[in-house]
Amino acid sequence: MIKVAVFGANGRMGKVLCEASLSADYAQLSAALVRKSNALIGQQVGIFLGHRDTELIFTDESLLSCDVDVAIDFTLPEGMKVHLAHAVQQKVPMVIGTTGLSSDEMQILEEAAQHIPIVFSRNYSVGINLLENLVQVAAKTLSDDIDIEIFEAHHRHKIDAPSGTALMIGEAIAKAKGWEHADVAKFDRSHDDIEKSQQEIGYSVMRGGDIVGEHTAYFAAEGERLELTHKASSRMTFAKGAVRAAAWVKGKPNGLYTMQDVLDLR
Known part of the structure; x- marks a missing residue:
């Protein structure tokens, strides 16, 4: 005990x-x-x-x-x-x-x-920690001509954005790809006039209601897309x-x- x-x-x-x-x-x-x-x-x-x-x-x-x-x-x-x-x-x-x-x-x-x-x-969460491993497998296995994005949603009271969990997932992907996370993390495209690089990890955030926590890592290629998602309800x-x-x-x-x-x- x-x-x-x-x-x-x-x-x-x-x-x-x-x-x-x-x-x-x-x-x-x-x-x-x-x-x-x-x-x-x-x-x-x-x-x-x-x-x-x-x-x-x-x-x-x-x-x-x-x-x-x-x-x-x-x-x-x-x-x-x-x-x-x-x-x-x-x-x-x-x-x-x-x-x-x-x-x-x-x-x-x-x-x-x-x-x-x-x-x-x-x-x-046990599931999120398994997801951290799964995104690394995906990042290592898929070819380099993919676009990587992370979406997260939480309740309206959460202060930090992106969430620590989203960053944890992104850092795991960057490590698997051999990238420095600080060099490839993209938090804002509002003033960009160029197309997305395939050597970057984009983040998007939603805040609203009583959402406990949702996280999705997207690996998008021509003709197919892999989505790895975890949703917490409590x-x-x-x-x-x-x-x-x-x-x-x-x-x-x-x-x-x-x-x-x-x-x-x-």
Whole structure:
């Protein structure tokens, strides 16, 4: 039984992570963490979640009073940096699903991984991680005279665009093709007066309603088109993957891991 802490436990994803930790037969929700100023501190998590199987109360994000094995964090980058510092101080391994990280924030993550084991992934769905492998097979197998595009759709509240998952898929394709992703990624064609290059990966984005997450990689050639698509209908998909990663990372050596490591897909 692994004892799990969830940062941002009152948020949209935090609540689902708490529910996944409570429902997994190999995990126990041991800490539901919120900001120090949050009015939920001291209140029962079970009442907030409508889950009667726990008497746990909300506590602040310092981790000081927590007896946990692993902490899970899907909060925004600014919050994640604070939580990461607490985790390093308390020597608590982390599972991080924060997206939209800058290069400086990624460097902070890599430095923290020298002191604690960290699983970082921009998507914890098993299906998406299989898709990451499938697009690499397609990119290596298909001829070079193809056009590669990535489409993604999410709910209207998602801030970063393209999504971290879309970039993960694009980076996997670029690696398989032997390209530098930064050189071939195309995010805007609104001012282009030239035809599309076949050595670029185009991105398009939709934001609307309550779409949990949809991603499609297109490989278009003359006479045929291959489309590899993943659609998520529930955030619980990501939460279950994160709890699975938490169980995996417990006891691992310090270092930065991905969901590919968790699923042994490398």
